[in-house]
Amino acid sequence: MIRTELTAGLAEAVRLSQPEDAIDAMREAKKGLLDFTAASFAGREEKGIQKLLHLVEEEGGTPLVPVIGQGKKAAPLQSALLNGFIAHALDFDDVHSDVRGHPSAVILPALIASAAARESDERLLGAYIVGVEVMARLGESIGSLHYEKGWHNTGTLGAIAAACAVGYAEELTQEELEKAIGFAATQSAGMRVQFGTEMKPLHAGLAAQSGLLAVKLAQSDVGGTRTALDGEKGFFGLYGDVDKAQTTLLSHWGEPWRIVKPGLWFKIYPFCSAAHHAADAIRQLISQEAISADNTERIEVVFPPGGDAALTARSPKTGEEGRFSVEYVIALALHGQKLIAEHFNSDPIPNHMHAAMRHIQRVYDNRIQPASQAVPKGRFTIVRAFLSDGRICEARVDCPKGAPGNGLSKEDVKEKLKSALPSDVQKAAHIIGAIERADMKEFLSHLD
């Protein structure tokens, strides 16, 4: 890095990136795009989408960008809002451990809006790699206290990442990019108190929209600061820790690309990733130890302290709230239910599940050594079942299925898309083919 200022340095790093030359990064970007599309189509019938579509239609707008799975188009900024919501609606989209949030559900809706509206999509995959790079580095730089205080990283970091991604795609100048970063930073928002409601996925849509707007403002020559990330009153000073950012934001940029290492985590369950360890563990106990609702008296779920911060619902009322409840996930599995989307919608949770959840208790243990391959770093979950015959069985998971190190293959992700489009095999095949050939025009033509 030539520049040491955070904003100028980030803009320069983005601008001079050449992710298209990195074969491994491009491969992961295609996989990420495929998984994003799968998660979005899987969520395309969520009730919230119709509510938002209605609201957007009242505003009107020039329909230029496909709204995923809805058979219609919307104006660019509106499409970013809608597609961000759709992608994150089921919490089935990827996460990234550096981000502690959802990069693709913010970055890709902004990029899709940019590409479709300009009919220029050559740099889409490269821009996606750059966007993930930015969001991962923002996440690392902002520090863990940011999330723990109550911010929702998907929202607060997503706008800047989306602005940088679109800025790369649209080849902004250094000055435009510095300003766009500031326009996004000054819109950064999103509170974790919205977890378990439809507003949580809407944070992804709002961040995508803010990031896209930031680029449009810069291109329109609107005036703004060029140093929004710097100093005590800048973004890192205000939302995090500016000293930490100085050492982590820009060092070893793209070496390797963060989309490759640690890499995106593609989910096999449609709920918060913090409950995936427990989900794998309980399924293991069920299949190997034959535990069930009938022979289990109570269950302890052991986390490292703070490891369940995202799991805000201990007695969720709806399946939607249950996306953030390890108790609900375990109770479902114990009652022989599949961990699929239909159990995580806005319907009320039935009474027998509430009864079952009351026998599941969270425990924290800071004496247990996390595994070196743990994802996220330092995390583990032990599910310990106390059976009616006096036996105690337990299973520990450090790196759940789907997480980097135990990741999904390209074929697994293709299957995820096909499962999301059970009645439209051809559409799934078209999308898979288009992404494999990196034909983004063709990809976009099948998206609505």
Place this chain on the structure above:
Amino acid sequence: MIRTELTAGLAEAVRLSQPEDAIDAMREAKKGLLDFTAASFAGREEKGIQKLLHLVEEEGGTPLVPVIGQGKKAAPLQSALLNGFIAHALDFDDVHSDVRGHPSAVILPALIASAAARESDERLLGAYIVGVEVMARLGESIGSLHYEKGWHNTGTLGAIAAACAVGYAEELTQEELEKAIGFAATQSAGMRVQFGTEMKPLHAGLAAQSGLLAVKLAQSDVGGTRTALDGEKGFFGLYGDVDKAQTTLLSHWGEPWRIVKPGLWFKIYPFCSAAHHAADAIRQLISQEAISADNTERIEVVFPPGGDAALTARSPKTGEEGRFSVEYVIALALHGQKLIAEHFNSDPIPNHMHAAMRHIQRVYDNRIQPASQAVPKGRFTIVRAFLSDGRICEARVDCPKGAPGNGLSKEDVKEKLKSALPSDVQKAAHIIGAIERADMKEFLSHLD
């Protein structure tokens, strides 16, 4: 108050408000609307407006709401963005000392969008009173550290205030209002590092848009938390101080209405209110002591510590940056220039002004007792001129012209509107008449 929870309590206080019965509050609301209109028309030719209009037109949308002074209409959410920017473009719009920011530039664009789109404007003035009440109380409750850390209160508090105002106007239910407060809170943003750029007034537009969107989301039955202001991870915990909010947010609601006491501060100069004390003082010295650029060697400007926090530009490059520079304001006056909008646009500041600014120094003195009538509380500014003949003259201002206690009369505000529309006397007369009769339909019909 029956309810002690902050979110539910605020929603209830808003919902049960009857500001229309308070004659003094309605009088101030009319004056505030008149001043808002004057500030907006005065700024209607700012360069930034065309940039934003172009951007909005690319998106398209159903033209339902007048865009002030532009001879056109825009879709509701777009109009809120545009009109917020226009109202705050010159920094000539009102401030409120409890808010430490600009209430009307956020609240009224949201209310105008709501009223024009629904063709229902009966509750507009009452809703404005409620919005100012909310924003003043949010400002008091969030604590002074919020602003000092780097937040821009107009943005961070404005969205919630606008949501409450529109929520009152559109008669939301208790649940809808609680959710709307949360939808606005989770979009709260705006950093002071954007001061001195076009992004600062755009913060007002973004907050107006976020507040309006919050109400639309609640009306569309989108799911969200009903307790966003409460608890350590809620809005006050995250952005301020939840304990302070418990004691200040709701006590003595509307007794008297905050729009009456301390009241809105209507500006006589188009720059940051923190420089108005110094502007009055230097003008006093010029007229009473006959000081000028020729006979003045240097100037000290004395503040209480932190009293110049908003005046972020010590050597501004453009007139726009000069809105936040006490040095520029004093240098202009000293050189016989009027303190009017044309000196505060995006043109570069000429060299002789830079030379003059270098002889103006800020000094802080915590031994000086603030006056009881000081606005804002605890503030004063002393301008001390060291003349070439050895004399030292000084003038102290605690409550500048326009501020509550030294406020503008209704006639003064009418004059401000007339000055803003020099070539359209009839339009000014129509607007004045419509506001006096509280005929909001007529008012809206003259706004574009």
